[in-house]
Amino acid sequence: MLNIKRYTSTQPDFQDCLQQLLAFEGAQDESIDQVVAGILHDVKTRGDAAVLEYTGRFDKLQAASMAELEMSAARLKQAFDDLPAEQREALQQAAERVRVYHEKQLMHSWNYTEPDGTMLGQQVTALDRVGLYVPGGKAAYPSSVLMNAIPAKVAGVKELIMVVPTPGGVVNELVLAAAHVCGVDRVFTIGGAQAVGALAYGTATIPQVDKVVGPGNAYVAAAKRRVFGVVGIDMVAGPSEILIICDGKTNPDWIAMDLFSQAEHDELAQSILLSPDAAFIDAVQASIAKLLPEMPRQEIIRTALENRGALIAVKDLDEAAAIANYISPEHLELSVEDPVALTARIKHAGAIFMGRQTCESLGDYCAGPNHVLPTSRTARFSSPLGVYDFQKRSSLIMVSPTGAQTMGKIASTLAYGEGLQAHARSAEYRMKGS
């Protein structure tokens, strides 16, 4: 029998229970951080030579030069061509749907001219060059390649450089095929902190990028934190989470499987159900017990559900929405009769899966929106990965001669108030006319 926590929102210590349930300290390991600092310093100073050494040491992959660690476009295409037709088509269809959705996110430049002729605006440009980290081993997901590469390409990033470790030379053909489908420009079979360092600082072979994105292990996460500022980074994600609100009228097997689909990611993943229907919660618990033995990854699912899962009885859907806003989940599934009305009450969530048909896994792969989402309550202040993460804005200010008179007065008054005389005089020069 699986031992998942059950709460009711009316129990006196509910808020404490909820806080405990959500508590997750992404403890940064000091020793990992020190190792990473050393690797980064080494890559920064010795470049390719250091990257080759670490790749030999950590990935058991010996190479005489970085050129040997680059994969050709032909090799990527071959990986794609060699896939079963069904997988090829699924990859292409998913990529197309993701591309179409992300094109709606493109930001465009704008400007406006004031009556006195002053022009103000915002010029939007793409990042020049982006590095995409793809993990090797068990967490190597081709869908992650799609979700990171496509927004960058839609944004107009000219050069997208993927790094993926291939420990012992073992490659993941689906990942290479996904890189081909997305039009990744260059691929190096390196990984770890050394790959992040190579992208952030550049080496003789690997050009310096402007941003590093993509998931990775604790070493990769530590390296990304350390190079932040030299380059941009995406978020450093915590364990994955799903919160399901169900009115009790969905097939309980479906809800159980949706909870599993989050829990199977890893032992730290979090699956929570909120429902006003206590009998339905019992039914879901029965479905969990029934279906768990059928799952190949049942040990991971069991650990995740027992340690971090919960089934919570709530008063009504209004209260469920309020709790969801507090939790600010990465994935929020609204398995209810009127998901549009409920969505309007949701303020904080990474992605909202609306209606009984919309299971989270459709969004993970192919619905269109990104599956890189804010975790650990950070949806209170952050957003899914998107095209906007690969574009940036420059403010535009072109002051007319008339504008220079009126604004000069305001600016010089405030500048003198702040004790910044050069600011004031710089504005005053323009007031006198040239």
Place this chain on the structure above:
Amino acid sequence: MLNIKRYTSTQPDFQDCLQQLLAFEGAQDESIDQVVAGILHDVKTRGDAAVLEYTGRFDKLQAASMAELEMSAARLKQAFDDLPAEQREALQQAAERVRVYHEKQLMHSWNYTEPDGTMLGQQVTALDRVGLYVPGGKAAYPSSVLMNAIPAKVAGVKELIMVVPTPGGVVNELVLAAAHVCGVDRVFTIGGAQAVGALAYGTATIPQVDKVVGPGNAYVAAAKRRVFGVVGIDMVAGPSEILIICDGKTNPDWIAMDLFSQAEHDELAQSILLSPDAAFIDAVQASIAKLLPEMPRQEIIRTALENRGALIAVKDLDEAAAIANYISPEHLELSVEDPVALTARIKHAGAIFMGRQTCESLGDYCAGPNHVLPTSRTARFSSPLGVYDFQKRSSLIMVSPTGAQTMGKIASTLAYGEGLQAHARSAEYRMKGS
């Protein structure tokens, strides 16, 4: 005589000189970081009591309760009412211009429906509560209050909580007046790492915020880095910079004063001029020598220009644009005949000041765009502070019964490919219909 560096883009070691000029390691002081870690832990566990103690110790401000450290709305209004009329008007006019510009940045929700009835979209919401750090002492700029508070309010942030240290009880009336003008909701006279901790974790008196923005000293910066993840933060800014491209036809006194206006901020500020006209560069250098003695902050300006400034002769404006893109400056002034054409060649800059009339200080105070801008070459991948920093997006996915069939096929194929069976089965359930 002021000793500012002179380079020409044709000298063989130019690229090395440029790199050296730009090199700035925002060395994170390990001892500061340890002190900050202790303060944050203390504030997290002891709340108000810890904040009161640190405020007494560091700011020499004794208070029996946090309530004593809160400033009333009436007090803010009084600060505003007591200002000279000219300053009152300047503050209000600046605020109004900043508000109008930022309203253009508002992101809106969108969605679209596919032929099979599947709806996809993005729901945009504001952050609930934001903390605004305002430094006490010499770097206390009312214009910073405007530039941080107005975008938050335009975004729809319901509660904006300002903290500002008042060492020894000394308050900056202009800062309080600016808070009044912007509609800041609550003000506490606390500062340092303890204020950042109070905002990030919440105390009995100070509610937890979702994001902390605003400039501060090394302790504040270290505290912001440490609470990042619990709350959002804005960028941790480096020293301020200006790059001026001038065709040689602007009054050299203007350009000299524009270089000063950056240099007067602090000794680490960076002012660089690029011009294809060597005689003009001589003239600017002469203007610098002539005008410097007139400046109240001449010692700061001299140190900044001598240590980090440069006057650089370039071949032409095309080369100047290429160098500007490499530098990716915080402020870029295009003091040229056709600034529109040159702007089109600029890919990386925080803000672009176009034309001879548009000195940077107009943008600092009142043109409209934000003066919180990416420094230290981070304009390659980041943007000015804006309304978008106080909004976030939730992806919307509502799959139709037909969509569940087609997408279910794609998702299950890819999920099996990744070894995630629960993902696949969750999608398959929807394919069979309910």
